[in-house]
Amino acid sequence: MSVYTASTTAPVNIATLKYWGKRDKTLNLPTNSSISVTLAQEDLRTLTSAATSSTFKKDNLWLNGVEEGIKGERTIACLKDLRKLRKALEDADSSLPKFSEWGVHIVSENNFPTAAGLASSAAGFAALVVAIAKLYELPQLMSEISKIARKGSGSACRSLFGGYVAWEMGEAADGEDSKAVEVAPLDHWSSMKAAILVVSDDKKDTPSTTGMQTTVATSDLFQYRIKEVVPRRFEEMKKSIVERDFETFGDLTMKDSNSFHAVCLDSSPPIFYLNDTSKKIIKLVHKLNEQEGKIIAAYTFDAGPNAVIYYEEQNENKVLGLIHKYFQKVSGWEKVANKVSTFEDSSIEFDTEAYKGVSRIILTKIGPGPQETSESLVNEQGLPKY
Ligand SMILES: Nc1ncnc2c1ncn2[C@@H]1O[C@H](COP(=O)(O)OP(=O)(O)OP(=O)(O)O)[C@@H](O)[C@H]1O
Ligand SMILES: C[C@@](O)(CCOP(=O)(O)OP(=O)(O)O)CC(=O)O
Numbered sequence: 269m270s271v272y273t274a275s276t277t278a279p280v281n282i283a284t285l286k287y288w289g290k291r292d293k294t295l296n297l298p299t300n301s302s303i304s305v306t307l308a309q310e311d312l313r314t315l316t317s318a319a320t321s322s323t324f325k326k327d328n329l330w331l332n333g334v335e336e337g338i339k340g341e342r343t344i345a346c347l348k349d350l351r352k353l354r355k356a357l358e359d360a361d362s363s364l365p366k367f368s369e370w371g372v373h374i375v376s377e378n379n380f381p382t383a384a385g386l387a388s389s390a391a392g393f394a395a396l397v398v399a400i401a402k403l404y405e406l407p408q409l410m411s412e413i414s415k416i417a418r419k420g421s422g423s424a425c426r427s428l429f430g431g432y433v434a435w436e437m438g439e440a441a442d443g444e445d446s447k448a449v450e451v452a453p454l455d456h457w458s459s460m461k462a463a464i465l466v467v468s469d470d471k472k473d474t475p476s477t478t479g480m481q482t483t484v485a486t487s488d489l490f491q492y493r494i495k496e497v498v499p500r501r502f503e504e505m506k507k508s509i510v511e512r513d514f515e516t517f518g519d520l521t522m523k524d525s526n527s528f529h530a531v532c533l534d535s536s537p538p539i540f541y542l543n544d545t546s547k548k549i550i551k552l553v554h555k556l557n558e559q560e561g562k563i564i565a566a567y568t569f570d571a572g573p574n575a576v577i578y579y580e581e582q583n584e585n586k587v588l589g590l591i592h593k594y595f596q597k598v599s600g601w602e603k604v605a606n607k608v609s610t611f612e613d614s615s616i617e618f619d620t621e622a623y624k625g626v627s628r629i630i631l632t633k634i635g636p637g638p639q640e641t642s643e644s645l646v647n648e649q650g651l652p653k654y
Contacts (some may be wrong), residue, residue, distance in 0.1 A: 271650040272367070274403035275317040278395035278638045280380075280387040281306045281426045281433060282462065282576045284521040284568060285505050286528040289484045289494060293477070294345075295443040296422040299484065300498040302435045303451065303505050304426045305578065307462060308635030312386060315643060316376040316395035318403045319650035324371030330645075330652045331376050331392075342420050346397055347372065349416045354404040367404055374399070375645040375652045380630075385572030386464070393420030394427035398638045410637070414448035430454045430636035432509045434502070454636055457512045459581040463591060464630040465598075467545045467573035474539050476571045482535045489534040493527055514580050518566030521578060522553070525568040543573040545625030548618075553577060555616050556590055581633075590614040591629070594622055600629035 281304040289299035327338045327347060338344060355368040374396055382388045397417040406413070410428045418425035418435075425447065426433040431454035438445030474482070483490050501520055508516035532539040542550075550567055557563045564583040568576050579587040589611035592601065601608070647653050 269321055269323050270365075271319055271321040271646075271648060272365070272403060273317060273319040273644060273646050273650065274399055275315065275641050275644045276395055276398045276402060276638050277309055277313045277315050277641050278391045278398055278427050279306045279309050279430070279635050280312040280391045281423065282387065282568060282570065283423065283426070284517070284566075284578070285498065285501055285524050286568075286570075287422050287435060288528050288531065289480050289490065290422070290477075292441075292443065293481070295446075296342075296418050296420075297443050297446050298422060298435070298437045300494045301437040301502045302423075302426070303502065303509075304423070304433050304435075305460060305462070306427065306430045306433060306454075306635055306637060308633050309639065311630055311632040312380045312391065314376055314378050314388070314391040314395040315641065315645065316374060316392075316399040317645040318396075318399040319373045319375075319646045320367050320370045320403060321650050322365075322370055324373060324650065326371045327373075328371070329374045329376070332378060332382060333652070333654060342393075343396070345419045346393065346416050347400070349419065350397065350400045350404060350406070353401075353406050353408060357405070357407075372400060372403070373646065373650050377645060384466075385570060385574050386466075387423065387570065389421040390423040390427045393417050393424035394638060396420065397424075398428065411447045411449055415443060415446065418443070418446060418448075428637060431456065431634060434506065451506050452509050454634055457509065458634060460634040461579055461581055461584065462632050462634075463577045463579070463588065464632065465549060465575040465577070465591075465595065465626050466628045466630065467543065467549075467575065468625055468627045473541055473572070479532065479535070479539045479571060482537070482539065483531050486536040487531050487534040490531045493531050497527055498524075514566075515563045518557075518563040518578065521566040521568050522563075529569065541571050541573060542569055543625070545622060546573040546575060548622045548625075549575040549577075552590070552594070552616070552618055552622075555618070556587070556614075559616060560586070585610055585612045586614075588631075590616060594618050594620065595626055595629060597623045598626045598628050600631060603631050
């Protein structure tokens with residue numbers, strides 16, 4: 269029996285213009301376009317292997333060493349679309365093995381905590397879709413494949429590209445024009461760095477999907493956001509990326525994070541994702557920018573209290589100098605141990621206990637899209653190696 273396999277890695281992306289609201293829940297069609305930065309895979313990535321064989325009677329998924337099976341409707345929808353594209357190839361060329369009729373085994377690992385507000389679903393669905401597209405030898409371009417990843421998790425469509433990415437909301441009812449596109453490649457503005465402050469938080473607030481539904485149904489402010497604010501900001505932010513204009517990019521990023529959290533608060537019942545530590549971090553970044561007389565650091569928060577702070581490499585000594593001063597007790601600084609002596613000492617006054625609300629720091633940067641890999645998580649029988 270022949271077992272066919274393919275593997276890929278896929279990155280996490282963190283939006284600088286937020287996706288919040290669906291106009292179609294099943295197809296994951298958004299109420300607004302969004303923009304993100306793809307992060308480096310040394311720190312945060314999914315590795316997924318896919319295998320198929322005529323002897324596989326059903327589909328199966330192993331995630332982080334645990335057999336989960338294919339349960340979710342979203343995963344089923346992705347597999348259905350991928351099979352349809354493979355079937356079209358098989359219909360056009362009868363010599364091709366009938367992968368579309370066989371079961372597929374998916375084995376995946378995240379090198380960071382799953383479902384901890386670190387966008388694991390984005391990297392996870394991007395890797396799943398790309399691994400199977402590779403296994404099926406699909407000729408479609410990444411934008412086309414991104415429409416399938418979108419059905420897994422909206423934000424996953426943006427993880428199919430590296431660098432700066434836009435998800436164009438589209439207008440069609442079937443979602444055919446709702447896809448990810450590259451705004452600028454990694455090399456265009458490669459000095460972009462990100463410090464993620466993982467904020468300890470025991471209670472998990474509303475999941476994204478439920479939160480979005482509540483906002484769409486109840487927030488008046490949300491209508492203003494999607495009709496007036498985001499369309500303008502989408503163009504302005506793309507321009508700031510093309511021009512490598514951090515001041516504008518950072519300003520829009522912070523404003524959009526706050527706009528997103530404002531519509532959450534305007535929902536009924538209100539949704540709170542930021543906690544006191546998040547708010548302290550927001551103030552700290554504003555103090556830094558004020559002292560500098562320009563924006564050199566920009567925070568953004570997703571559906572949780574973790575802070576992602578974007579900055580350019582040339583300002584690292586200032587930005588990390590300040591963060592290190594007040595958060596040096598958290599883990600994650602090992603990576604820059606040899607640089608700490610060059611960090612600038614900051615005169616900014618801040619809560620010296622704030623570090624207690626942070627569990628660790630992840631120091632990372634902009635990165636490429638899904639990568640080819642020789643690493644495989646499946647053995648010759650098409651089962652997990654462990
Ligand atoms: N490697 C993977 N392969 C397939 N599915 C995955 C993978 N990693 C995560 N997922 C899916 O994503 C779900 C977690 O998504 P969830 O949105 O709860 O968390 P998150 O993406 O880490 O956080 P957030 O969306 O708030 O940033 C998992 O339960 C699983 O269904
Ligand atoms: C706040 C966000 O991170 C929301 C992400 O939502 P998801 O992509 O996780 O939602 P689903 O489509 O329901 O899976 C903003 C963003 O990433 O743009």
